[in-house]
Amino acid sequence: MEIAENITMPQKEKENMISQTVSSYGGKLMSFIRPKVKNTEDAEDILQEVWYQFSSLTNLSEIVNIGGWLYRVTSNKIIDKYRKKRTENLEDFVYEDEDGSFSIKDILLLDESAGPDIKMFQDEIWKKLFEALEELPEKQRLVYVENELNDKTLQEIADEQGENIKTIISRKNYAVKHLRNRLKQLYEDLNN
Numbered sequence: 001m002e003i004a005e006n007i008t009m010p011q012k013e014k015e016n017m018i019s020q021t022v023s024s025y026g027g028k029l030m031s032f033i034r035p036k037v038k039n040t041e042d043a044e045d046i047l048q049e050v051w052y053q054f055s056s057l058t059n060l061s062e063i064v065n066i067g068g069w070l071y072r073v074t075s076n077k078i079i080d081k082y083r084k085k086r087t088e089n090l091e092d093f094v095y096e097d098e099d100g101s102f103s104i105k106d107i108l109l110l111d112e113s114a115g116p117d118i119k120m121f122q123d124e125i126w127k128k129l130f131e132a133l134e135e136l137p138e139k140q141r142l143v144y145v146e147n148e149l150n151d152k153t154l155q156e157i158a159d160e161q162g163e164n165i166k167t168i169i170s171r172k173n174y175a176v177k178h179l180r181n182r183l184k185q186l187y188e189d190l191n192n
Helices: 011-036 040-056 066-092 104-108 116-135 138-149 154-161 165-191
Strands: 094-097 100-103
Touching: 011 040, 011 066, 040 066, 116 138, 116 165, 138 154, 138 165, 154 165
Parallel strands: none
Antiparallel strands: 094 100
16 A cells, blocks of 8 residues: 555544545445345444544545555455354354353363363364264255355355355255254253
């Protein structure tokens, strides 16, 4: 990115520049984001993060190409959203008990130095997860493993397998339902 000379911009001028940029690029950025994320709420969140980062810059006059900067930051935010989603996928396996909620992700992400019991629970969860995966029909297991463990999008999997995206989504949903049921049993076993 090219940087102009460091010239301090008055606050009023900065506010006008932000306002004009939001007016000029708001719709374009939303059109850029929307096809790349799951829903409108995610797209709005990403756009909000971009505007926050833009408005937090100390000196906007240092940006030579505002459009290029905005699209680069937006792309980075979309990528960050996908990276964050990978760890959140385990949050699908959350169960309520009288003490609050239990998340398998909570156990898997705990530091092993917390104690030998944690390591034992983690090993047991991984073992049960892979056992449950083996129980799935091959096509469902493949979709789940490729998407969750190998980080491929459902569209990439559909393209590779020559299948309709809806078929791939359906297979993933069946796999998730099966894993939820199997991991729920694990939770109940560990909790007793």
